Structure formats: structure tokens, C-alpha cells
Amino acid sequence: MKRMKATIAYDGTNFAGYQSQPNMRTVQSEIDKALVKLHKDDSVYSVASGRTDSGVHALGQVIHFDTPLDLADRWKMALNVLLPKDVRVVHVEEVADDFHARYGATGKTYVYRWSYSEVQSPFERNFAVHLGRWNPNVERMQEGAQHLIGTHDFTSFCSAKTATTNKVRTIRKLSLERQGDHLVLEVEGDGFLYNMVRTIAGVLLAVGIGWDEPEDVRKIRDAKDRKMAGKTAPAHGLYLMEVTY
Amino acid sequence: MKRMKATIAYDGTNFAGYQSQPNMRTVQSEIDKALVKLHKDDSVYSVASGRTDSGVHALGQVIHFDTPLDLADRWKMALNVLLPKDVRVVHVEEVADDFHARYGATGKTYVYRWSYSEVQSPFERNFAVHLGRWNPNVERMQEGAQHLIGTHDFTSFCSAKTATTNKVRTIRKLSLERQGDHLVLEVEGDGFLYNMVRTIAGVLLAVGIGWDEPEDVRKIRDAKDRKMAGKTAPAHGLYLMEVTY
Numbered sequence: 001m002k003r004m005k006a007t008i009a010y011d012g013t014n015f016a017g018y019q020s021q022p023n024m025r026t027v028q029s030e031i032d033k034a035l036v037k038l039h040k041d042d043s044v045y046s047v048a049s050g051r052t053d054s055g056v057h058a059l060g061q062v063i064h065f066d067t068p069l070d071l072a073d074r075w076k077m078a079l080n081v082l083l084p085k086d087v088r089v090v091h092v093e094e095v096a097d098d099f100h101a102r103y104g105a106t107g108k109t110y111v112y113r114w115s116y117s118e119v120q121s122p123f124e125r126n127f128a129v130h131l132g133r134w135n136p137n138v139e140r141m142q143e144g145a146q147h148l149i150g151t152h153d154f155t156s157f158c159s160a161k162t163a164t165t166n167k168v169r170t171i172r173k174l175s176l177e178r179q180g181d182h183l184v185l186e187v188e189g190d191g192f193l194y195n196m197v198r199t200i201a202g203v204l205l206a207v208g209i210g211w212d213e214p215e216d217v218r219k220i221r222d223a224k225d226r227k228m229a230g231k232t233a234p235a236h237g238l239y240l241m242e243v244t245y
Numbered sequence: 246m247k248r249m250k251a252t253i254a255y256d257g258t259n260f261a262g263y264q265s266q267p268n269m270r271t272v273q274s275e276i277d278k279a280l281v282k283l284h285k286d287d288s289v290y291s292v293a294s295g296r297t298d299s300g301v302h303a304l305g306q307v308i309h310f311d312t313p314l315d316l317a318d319r320w321k322m323a324l325n326v327l328l329p330k331d332v333r334v335v336h337v338e339e340v341a342d343d344f345h346a347r348y349g350a351t352g353k354t355y356v357y358r359w360s361y362s363e364v365q366s367p368f369e370r371n372f373a374v375h376l377g378r379w380n381p382n383v384e385r386m387q388e389g390a391q392h393l394i395g396t397h398d399f400t401s402f403c404s405a406k407t408a409t410t411n412k413v414r415t416i417r418k419l420s421l422e423r424q425g426d427h428l429v430l431e432v433e434g435d436g437f438l439y440n441m442v443r444t445i446a447g448v449l450l451a452v453g454i455g456w457d458e459p460e461d462v463r464k465i466r467d468a469k470d471r472k473m474a475g476k477t478a479p480a481h482g483l484y485l486m487e488v489t490y
């Protein structure tokens with residue numbers, strides 16, 4: 001058996017999230033169906049770096065799976081032929097037997113995108129959150145973001161449903177930048193709690209449009225109470241960009 | 246009554262084309278539904294510059310409609326609130342009573358997009374035609390395109406089902422250019438026959454990949470026979486960019 005690592009991109013729009021669920025179209029179930037077909041109906045299951053919610057996109061999700069097959073450089077093509085066009089395998093390589101897509105991950109990078117255009121382009125409706133009449137002050141958002149960089153307890157920034165007990169995470173980088181018609185938040189950390197990036201996006205937007213002060217981000221963080229953080233930003237602005245090992 | 250001109254953008258992916266058809270989701274039926282709602286169930290119908298096929302996109306489709314309402318600068322917002330997010334009104338203005346979106350059009354510009362990337366981005370699957378293993382020679386395509394610029398009988402370049410008798414049209418500009426990861430064909434003319442841009446795209450791609458010679462484009466044109474032109478290029482690479490009056 002060989003252990004393979006694959007990098008996956010998907011448009012999350014028409015999926016009920018990443019993780020397999022009975023009677024739902026999920027990214028994982030499409031990948032596992034393709035793997036099973038390629039292995040002539042032998043059970044082959046993939047393990048991902050983590051799940052993503054319905055509507056969330058990925059350019060660099062990482063999975064691993066074990067296989068008796070040796071397809072050399074034809075893995076990518078073989079899987080893409082079997083996958084629907086909204087999931088693509090962008091890279092495949094053989095890795096050591098102890099490589100683990102989830103437990104071996106040392107960092108993840110996410111991007112959150114808003115669009116400024118007065119009327120949202122119909123081509124963007126699933127790929128960026130329309131700011132509409134809001135014109136957030138990016139400097140204020142950057143100022144607020146400083147309170148999140150570093151090692152903190154992120155209880156206020158994750159879903160109340162989060163099962164994980166340890167809510168301490170390290171954010172290594174958190175930037176906000178206007179890129180053409182978009183406002184782009186990029187965040188890199190050792191790991192993220194459930195809904196953490198979308199909650200951060202919601203809190204920083206509230207600062208940008210003047211509902212909260214940059215200093216409030218520190219107060220929300222220190223409260224360790226999800227109710228302090230306001231609304232989670234919509235799923236369709238979020239992209240899993242990279243997982244590092 | 247006032248006559249209004251509106252510029253419309255749409256993602257053609259989830260539409261059975263532009264024109265209303267019983268029991269089908271079309272762009273026109275969504276626009277007319279929004280107009281009827283806005284007019285409190287009075288019949289108001291729009292007239293477009295022309296139809297587009299299922300899967301074809303638009304950034305600058307033009308329609309007109311007559312209305313007793315005076316919404317001043319709120320037309321765009323009022324319609325966009327009622328429309329689904331894959332159709333957007335990008336501009337509305339009052340025009341003279343004799344303005345006609347279809348009969349008054351003096352020119353149209355279309356774009357056709359192919360993507361070069363080795364693995365097609367899942368975000369592009371409905372918005373550009375993947376070239377895959379083809380790497381067309383753009384100079385050859387440009388050379389072939391010269392035989393289409395000017396006033397010609399385009400019988401070979403329209404669907405055999407075209408009802409129009411006069412198949413003479415003038416192409417004012419036809420360019421091919423690599424733009425980053427895309428090959429972009431832009432064509433501007435006084436009017437286009439049914440499937441004409443997609444047939445031109447198919448013929449020029451065949452020249453680009455060496456199946457035909459640039460000189461063959463002239464032969465296909467002069468044959469005035471649709472069977473000479475090979476396969477029509479897929480709908481989802483095509484965009485109606487602008488209609489001039």
C-alpha cells in the first residue's frame with residue numbers, strides 16, 4: 001500500500017459542505033465515490049485536513065488515502081475524469097506512511113472576499129459577499145485585527161456548538177486589503193475552530209462600518225463569549241487556500 | 246407612458262436561454278415577472294436586443310419596456326430587489342418613444358473565452374471552455390479571422406435552422422488575444438445570425454490546433470454551406486458584451 005496526498009479545489013456552492021452525510025451531495029462523498037470507482041469497487045476512503053461548511057470554497061484542501069494502485073503521474077487525470085466539474089484534483093503525490101492530512105496539519109490559510117461593486121455581478125453571487133451600501137474603513141478593520149494576531153483563547157469567535165475543549169489558537173498573520181473591486185481578508189494560523197474565520201470576518205466588518213470600535217475586538221476576545229461577536233459572515237465569501245504540514 | 250431602456254447582466258448557467266418558453270426558467274420570464282410585480286400585476290413586457298441560448302452569458306444585454314411609473318433613479322434598485330441574483334439590472338434610463346431594443350440596434354459585441362489551465366478551475370467550469378491538451382496557435386487563428394472581417398454572406402456560420410433569409414452581415418472587428426490564463430475572442434458587428442459567434446469560435450479553434458489551415462476559413466465562408474464549418478463551440482464560453490444604438 002502507498003499513502004497518497006492530494007490537493008483539491010472545489011466550488012462549494014452546490015455542496016452540503018465537505019463531510020459525507022447520508023443523502024446529501026458533499027465533496028467528500030464525490031471524492032470517495034471516484035476513489036471507489038478507480039479501485040474497482042474496493043473500499044478506499046479519504047481523510048481531509050478538516051471539513052468546510054456548505055457554500056465554502058477551497059483552492060487548497062488536502063486529503064490523504066491509501067491505495068494498492070500505482071498510477072505514477074496519471075493520478076490527477078484519473079480522478080478528474082471521475083469527479084464532477086465542481087471538484088478538481090490539482091496535485092497528487094506519494095507521501096510517507098505516517099503522513100496524516102488532519103493530524104499532521106501545522107497551519108491553514110483562509111481568504112474571505114467581499115465585493116464593492118454598486119450592483120453585484122451575477123458571476124460573483126456565489127463567490128464574494130456583496131457590500132452593497134457599506135463602504136468599510138479598511139484601516140479600522142486592520143486596527144481591530146491586531147487584537148486577534150498571536151495566541152489567544154478564541155471562544156468568542158467560534159460556534160457555540162464547537163465540541164473542542166481547547167479553544168486556544170495562534171493566528172500568525174491577518175491582513176485586510178482592497179484588491180480592485182474586492183476587499184480581501186487573509187488569515188493564517190495553526191488551526192481554526194468551527195466558524196472561526198467567518199466570525200472574525202463578521203466582527204471586523206462591524207468595525208469597518210462603524211458599528212463597533214477597533215478596541216471592541218479586544219473586549220470581544222477577552223469576554224470568551226460567542227454572544228459578544230455578532231453575526232457570522234456568510235459562507236460563500238470563504239475560501240480554504242492552503243494547508244501546511 | 247415612458248419608454249425605459251435597461252442594460253442587463255446575467256449568468257446564463259441556470260437558464261434555458263433568454264427567451265420566454267412555457268415551464269422553463271428563462272431570463273426574459275424572470276425580467277417580465279419582476280416588471281409585472283413592480284406594476285402591481287399590470288401586464289408589462291420587455292423587448293430585448295435579441296435572444297441568447299441556454300448557458301450563454303451577458304454583461305450588456307439591452308431591453309426596453311413601457312411604463313406609467315416614474316421611479317426616477319430608483320428603477321435599478323427596484324428591479325434588482327425583485328430579480329434572482331443571477332440576473333442584474335446594471336443601468337436604466339428613459340429613452341425616446343421610438344427607441345426599440347431589437348430594431349434599433351446598430352451593433353453588437355460578443356466575447357468568447359477559453360481557459361488554458363492544465364486542470365480547469367472549478368470556479369471557471371461554467372464561464373470558459375477548457376482547452377485541456379490543446380494549445381492553439383493564436384497567430385494562425387488571427388490569420389484565419391481576416392477572412393471573416395468585412396461584409397460577407399455568413400450562411401456557413403449560422404445554424405441550419407436560421408429562419409432569416411438575408412445572411413449578409415458585417416464584422417467590423419474580430420480579435421484573438423491571450424489574456425493571462427485565457428484565450429479571448431472579441432467580435433463586433435452590425436448583427437449576428439443564430440449560433441454565428443459560436444460557429445466562428447469553433448472554426449477558428451480548428452485552425453489554431455492545426456485541423457484546418459487559415460486559408461480554409463475563406464473556403465468555408467465562400468461555400469455558403471453550414472456543413473463545412475464543423476462543430477459549434479459550447480455555449481458557456483460566450484458573452485454578449487454590448488449592444489449599440
